[in-house]
Amino acid sequence: MSSQTLSTILFLVFVxxxxxxxxxxxxxxxxxxxxxxxxxxxxxxxxxxxxxxxYMSAASFLGIAGIIALSGYDGFLYSIGFLVAxxxxxxxxxxxxxxSGKFTMADxxxxxxxxxxxxxxAGVSTIVVSIFYLLAQMVGAGALVTLxxxxxxxxxxxxxxxxxxxxxxxxVVVGGMKGTTWVQIVKxxxxxxxxxxxxxxxxxxxxxxxxxxxxxxxxxxGKGDAFLNAGGKYATEAQGLAGKLDxxxxxxxxxxxxxxxxxxxxxxxxxxxxxxxRKSVLWGIGIIGSFYLLTLVLGFGAAALVDSxxxxxxxxxxxxxxxxxxxxxxxxxxxxxxxxxxxxxxxxATILAVVAGLxxxxxxxxxxxxxxxxxxxxxxxxxxxxxVARISAFVIGAFSIGLGILAQGQNVAFLVALAFAVAASGNxxxxxxxxxxxxxxxxxxxxxxxxGLVSAxxxxxxxxxxxxxxxxxxxxxxxxxxxxxxxxxxxxxxxxLAGWIGTRLSKEHNAAKYAEIEVRALTGVGAEKAAEH
Amino acid sequence: MTTRQHDASVYxxxxxxxxxxxxxxxxxAWTFPMTAAFLAWYLLYVVLSGWARDFMGTKVLGNIxxxxxxxxxxxxxxxxxAWAYSRHMDKKIDPIADEIRHEIEGRTE
Numbered sequence: 001m002s003s004q005t006l007s008t009i010l011f012l013v014f015v016x017x018x019x020x021x022x023x024x025x026x027x028x029x030x031x032x033x034x035x036x037x038x039x040x041x042x043x044x045x046x047x048x049x050x051x052x053x054x055y056m057s058a059a060s061f062l063g064i065a066g067i068i069a070l071s072g073y074d075g076f077l078y079s080i081g082f083l084v085a086x087x088x089x090x091x092x093x094x095x096x097x098x099x100s101g102k103f104t105m106a107d108x109x110x111x112x113x114x115x116x117x118x119x120x121x122a123g124v125s126t127i128v129v130s131i132f133y134l135l136a137q138m139v140g141a142g143a144l145v146t147l148x149x150x151x152x153x154x155x156x157x158x159x160x161x162x163x164x165x166x167x168x169x170x171x172v173v174v175g176g177m178k179g180t181t182w183v184q185i186v187k188x189x190x191x192x193x194x195x196x197x198x199x200x201x202x203x204x205x206x207x208x209x210x211x212x213x214x215x216x217x218x219x220x221x222g223k224g225d226a227f228l229n230a231g232g233k234y235a236t237e238a239q240g241l242a243g244k245l246d247x248x249x250x251x252x253x254x255x256x257x258x259x260x261x262x263x264x265x266x267x268x269x270x271x272x273x274x275x276x277x278r279k280s281v282l283w284g285i286g287i288i289g290s291f292y293l294l295t296l297v298l299g300f301g302a303a304a305l306v307d308s309x310x311x312x313x314x315x316x317x318x319x320x321x322x323x324x325x326x327x328x329x330x331x332x333x334x335x336x337x338x339x340x341x342x343x344x345x346x347x348x349a350t351i352l353a354v355v356a357g358l359x360x361x362x363x364x365x366x367x368x369x370x371x372x373x374x375x376x377x378x379x380x381x382x383x384x385x386x387x388v389a390r391i392s393a394f395v396i397g398a399f400s401i402g403l404g405i406l407a408q409g410q411n412v413a414f415l416v417a418l419a420f421a422v423a424a425s426g427n428x429x430x431x432x433x434x435x436x437x438x439x440x441x442x443x444x445x446x447x448x449x450x451x452g453l454v455s456a457x458x459x460x461x462x463x464x465x466x467x468x469x470x471x472x473x474x475x476x477x478x479x480x481x482x483x484x485x486x487x488x489x490x491x492x493x494x495x496x497l498a499g500w501i502g503t504r505l506s507k508e509h510n511a512a513k514y515a516e517i518e519v520r521a522l523t524g525v526g527a528e529k530a531a532e533h
Numbered sequence: 534m535t536t537r538q539h540d541a542s543v544y545x546x547x548x549x550x551x552x553x554x555x556x557x558x559x560x561x562a563w564t565f566p567m568t569a570a571f572l573a574w575y576l577l578y579v580v581l582s583g584w585a586r587d588f589m590g591t592k593v594l595g596n597i598x599x600x601x602x603x604x605x606x607x608x609x610x611x612x613x614x615a616w617a618y619s620r621h622m623d624k625k626i627d628p629i630a631d632e633i634r635h636e637i638e639g640r641t642e
Contacts, residue, residue, distance in 0.1 A: 080607045
């Protein structure tokens with residue numbers, strides 16, 4: 001049996017199991033709290049695994065290992081931003097948000113501000129961030145199927161995107177948050193299991209001596225010691241000062257963006273109390289941190305053991321090829337086939353879990369923020385709201401399938417970094433000000449969100465990732481004037497500043513509501529309770 | 534909605550109380566400086582990765598250089614701060630927060 005067949009079978013087993021869970025979850029999904037927040041009944045450990053499952057995308061699994069395999073140390077540097085970011089979520093956001101919100105990011109903002117303008121702003125920002133991220137994942141799925149299953153025809157790739165999209169729609173529409181969370185839990189376990197297995201085999205080959213693995217990787221890379229130091233991919237010496245500022249800009253967006261990503265924020269609502277939200281982030285940090293340590297070994301292992309000419313340009317096949325190679329060396333040809341199949345199936349499971357989380361976040365925000373509170377001014381029944389949420393999940397899913405097919409073959413990897421930059425520039429200032437700043441008001445919240453969102457988007461449009469460079473989205477055009485590919489260095493301060501100026505220019509202030517959110521956020525009085533089933 | 538069960542003045546009274554102000558101080562006095570510290574520590578790492586490559590490339594143990602050790606230390610500090618935060622909340626924040634919560638809930642229900 002070929003590894004493609006085996007990996008397709010393994011993947012189908014995953015799909016069958018997760019669909020089973022989804023239909024089971026649908027029978028337990030009755031109220032809005034069930035649909036949006038899984039009845040708030042997940043334990044801290046379960047939600048921690050789901051956080052890992054939601055966060056560790058194929059880009060971070062295959063992508064980071066690939067960057068390390070081809071460019072060395074910089075992939076590790078990249079992964080560290082994704083990890084440290086969780087401290088912002090843990091210390092400043094998770095618990096206070098669990099205590100003061102209900103289903104979406106906007107709930108926290110709407111608490112003490114004029115609900116319609118802030119929900120509109122937060123809803124727009126949620127949908128924009130989630131769709132960017134979603135599009136990058138969908139296009140990635142098309143590319144991945146070519147690499148892993150040998151599908152090269154345009155129709156084959158388009159069918160893969162449709163397949164991924166349809167499954168994602170089923171998970172979200174049928175299973176709601178409960179189904180989606182379980183898909184993420186299963187995926188996190190599989191991903192950690194697969195990555196640990198390959199890591200142990202690679203380390204075992206080097207007698208568990210990291211230094212000798214690194215030495216071998218540096219020698220095979222042809223770059224020597226420079227392979228073990230920064231500058232292989234980001235801020236190369238040739239890029240000069242702009243490259244170095246770009247590195248800082250990327251680092252800032254990563255570390256500040258996570259706590260503003262809507263699909264991450266809604267995970268804090270799935271547990272019964274703020275203390276469980278704390279526990280889930282602790283679990284999440286443990287899992288995500290261990291995972292990035294595994295990718296370090298996978299990346300350098302691939303550099304040492306796999307011929308870089310056999311990999312694709314971005315290095316996405318580094319980890320799968322490493323699995324094949326180490327499997328062959330230790331267990332013979334069959335072992336190589338089996339390990340490759342496992343890692344390929346895990347990669348697909350990874351994509352599915354992440355896209356489902358993104359679809360859920362954007363459709364929840366559309367239904368809860370825009371439909372129920374902006375259009376209907378809160379006059380909707382639970383049942384109607386959940387129905388609208390399901391319909392919008394379907395529409396957003398179908399829309400992203402279409403966009404994913406259209407964008408096939410385009411260089412859209414920058415969309416992930418852009419999603420982080422928008423989250424850090426617009427959402428994070430609004431959330432932090434609203435939890436910690438007494439004077440913050442409606443004008444401040446809308447200014448922060450729109451200011452951060454628009455400045456990040458405008459700077460990216462005029463950056464080298466969109467035009468004026470051979471790797472740009474439009475390589476033949478050149479209308480770029482902003483030298484950095486990551487807007488964060490400018491757009492994050494703009495978002496915070498816009499929030500401050502907006503607040504100062506408006507006289508609105510609601511002391512009673514501030515007292516309420518402050519007391520509730522810190523003590524948990526009146527926090528939404530877990531559903532009783 | 535649960536908010537409606539409580540009179541807004543209950544929250545204003547609670548907010549003005551000595552105990553709540555103490556709780557808020559304890560929370561902010563720990564999390565704000567710690568956030569500044571880990572952000573600065575992370576930025577130092579990124580800046581050194583951009584501007585101090587010779588230093589970062591210094592070999593310490595076999596092929597393990599300063600850059601790798603610095604990276605590992607970011608993991609260690611992240612795990613350590615997460616653990617310390619959880620301990621701080623368990624010991625210094627939760628007991629007071631629970632007390633205030635029970636009191637407000639007792640008064641309004």
